[in-house]
Amino acid sequence: xxxxxxxxxxxxxxxxxxxxxxxxxxxxxxxxxxxxxxxxxxxxxxxxxxxxxxxxxxxxxxxxxxxxxxxxxx
Numbered sequence: 532x533x534x535x536x537x538x539x540x541x542x543x544x545x546x547x548x549x550x551x552x553x554x555x556x557x558x559x560x561x562x563x564x565x566x567x568x569x570x571x572x573x574x575x576x577x578x579x580x581x582x583x584x585x586x587x588x589x590x591x592x593x594x595x596x597x598x599x600x601x602x603x604x605x
Contacts, residue, residue, distance in 0.1 A: 534558065536585075541577050543570065552581050 540553035550572045556562040566588060568580040 536564070536581075538577055538581055541568075541572065541574060552577060552584065554581065554585075 535557035536554040537557055538552055539555050541550065542553075543550045548570050550568050550570045551565055552568050552572075554564045554566070566581070566584040568577075568584050572580045
C-alpha cells in the first residue's frame with residue numbers, strides 16, 4: 532500500500548528567495564520531510580510542486596552511492 536503524505540506547510544524565505552514544502556506521513560506523524568520547491572509556489576500549485584520535488588529526491592537517492600566508513604580500529 533502506498534504511503535499518504537500530507538502537505539502541512541508552504542513557506543517562502545524572502546531573504547534567500549527560496550520556498551519549501553513540509554510533508555508528514557499520514558500513518559506515522561513522526562516521519563517528516565521538508566523539500567525546496569520553486570520560489571513563490573502558490574498554494575494551488577503545492578501538490579504539483581511537491582510531486583516534482585519528491586520525484587527529484589527519489590531519483591537522487593536511487594542514484595546515490597552508499598559508502599560505509601572504515602571501522603575506527605583498522
